Amino acid sequence: MSADQKSGFSTASIHAGYDPDSHLGPINIPIYASTTFAQNGPNDLRGGFEYGRVANPTVDSLEKTVAALEGAAHGVAFSSGMAATDTILRILLRPGDHLVLGNDAYGGTWRLIDSVFGPWGVDYTVVDTTDVDAVKNAITDKTTLIWLETPSNPLLNITDIRAVAAIKGSAKLIVDNTFATPYLQRPLDLGADIIVHSTTKYLGGHSDVIGGVVITDDSALDEQLRFYQGGVGAIASPFDAYLTTRGIKTLAVRMERHCDNAERIARELEASDKVKAVHYPGLQSHAGHATAASQMDRFGAMISLSFHTPEAALAFCTNTKLICLAESLGGVESLVEIPAVMTHQSATGSQLEVPRELVRLSVGIEDVEDLLADIRTALEAV
Structure with missing residues (x-):
């Protein structure tokens, strides 16, 4: 197609x-x-x-x-x-x-x-x-x-x-x-x-x-x-x-809601001084934004964010309530994880080693205001 x-x-x-x-x-x-x-x-x-x-x-x-x-x-x-x-x-x-x-x-x-x-x-x-x-x-x-x-x-x-x-x-x-x-x-x-x-x-x-x-x-x-x-x-x-x-059967409607939520959340995270950098191709600040716009119809629902320290990343991940700390992604529910010690732990010491201050967020299709409230609470703990 x-x-x-x-x-x-x-x-x-x-x-x-x-x-x-x-x-x-x-x-x-x-x-x-x-x-x-x-x-x-x-x-x-x-x-x-x-x-x-x-x-x-x-x-x-x-x-x-x-x-x-x-x-x-x-x-x-x-x-x-x-x-x-x-x-x-x-x-x-x-x-x-x-x-x-x-x-x-x-x-x-x-x-x-x-x-x-x-x-x-x-x-x-x-x-x-x-x-x-x-x-x-x-x-x-x-x-x-x-x-x-x-x-x-x-x-x-x-x-x-x-x-x-x-x-x-x-x-x-x-x-x-x-x-x-x-x-x-x-x-x-x-x-x-x-x-x-x-x-x-x-x-x-x-x-x-x-x-x-x-x-x-x-x-x-x-x-x-x-x-x-x-x-x-x-x-x-x-x-x-x-x-x-x-x-x-519901992929199209789910992806629209996933993307809507991710775009709102990425913009708010980018405005926070608690976050060192937000990695989301839908942001103008992303190095690959223009390329993504040329080959993707929207920018997806995955967001990664770099905190100033590994301790701050851990504090964020352990203080969300609605967003569950768990591996995997792409489900209707939002998930958060620290790749360096979870999904990408096997790459430690290799050329693919992931920074320990990086957090990966899989944005679900919940009401975005509920997700934002949860994220704001977790950021307060950072």
């Missing part, structure tokens, strides 16, 4: 990937809990399904829905975002290959690359991907892929996807689109080859399901993904796929 088709996004989020069947006509995709499917004859499949580890109708519907929202031909769902990440890396990388990774990437992604693919013989270079020349200079004749997060996790840095796509050469450009969602940003339209989502976050949207998906227009790559999906078995369960599909 291209930007000029954005008016149809809500319709696609509700209807893409599923038509009520002619037998009973359920409006919602049923949860097909069966592990196996009856066949008319050996390898004569009734609906293209034979065994639940290989394919399932509920999971198939989710895959088609997310692919449609990203304007892509193919989507393959997995049991988690990390399973999706591991699978696409395992397909594209071989010993001796090289990849380029941002210096502000999710700690779990870096940990997987460093501790699993590193010993396997894969080399990687960490760069500031907002500097396109730095990305270009990091590419070698062995570079197989470039991994981007934009907005990044946790500093909300913005990388120009078009610019990186223009200099990537033969390397595959993968964009983790979890923070933006296809409602705000469609990386394939900007030159990316592959999109990865943790569907645990905004797509599911209710902090009650874990999952991941890989999106691509490449039919050959899709076949490989499906082989690994069934062959390795890191599959999404039918119930998890159902919950994620149900969440996606």
Whole structure:
């Protein structure tokens, strides 16, 4: 779905990937809990399904829905975002290959690359991907892929996807689109080859399901993904796929409220002398504001804020009442955390180490005045 088709996004989020069947006509995709499917004859499949580890109708519907929202031909769902990440890396990388990774990437992604693919013989270079020349200079004749997060996790840095796509050469450009969602940003339209989502976050949207998906227009790559999906078995369960599909139906209205709230909160935080810096691409002061405006429809609901000391960051996080201190993001409820000792702890001592005075805020869809009152109270304790 291209930007000029954005008016149809809500319709696609509700209807893409599923038509009520002619037998009973359920409006919602049923949860097909069966592990196996009856066949008319050996390898004569009734609906293209034979065994639940290989394919399932509920999971198939989710895959088609997310692919449609990203304007892509193919989507393959997995049991988690990390399973999706591991699978696409395992397909594209071989010993001796090289990849380029941002210096502000999710700690779990870096940990997987460093501790699993590193010993396997894969080399990687960490760069500031907002500097396109730095990305270009990091590419070698062995570079197989470039991994981007934009907005990044946790500093909300913005990388120009078009610019990186223009200099990537033969390397595959993968964009983790979890923070933006296809409602705000469609990386394939900007030159990316592959999109990865943790569907645990905004797509599911209710902090009650874990999952991941890989999106691509490449039919050959899709076949490989499906082989690994069934062959390795890191599959999404039918119930998890159902919950994620149900969440996606309200993605557009949720993201509008998420963004409305985040913009108000970011402006207020920026005005506080208790806060050293606010990292939110919707602010004019953000270094990536212009780039974000050129490739995103709005600026998302993630805010990071730097306090003057780690102690101040801790005081803020432990004095919110409505906003819960917890890992993860993208749910209807607001969450706050200290990445250096929580979600990104594994990056301590590496090139991706997160400042201890940084706080990450996932802004939910509560009444914004209630959120602001909670934030003001927490700031008083700083």
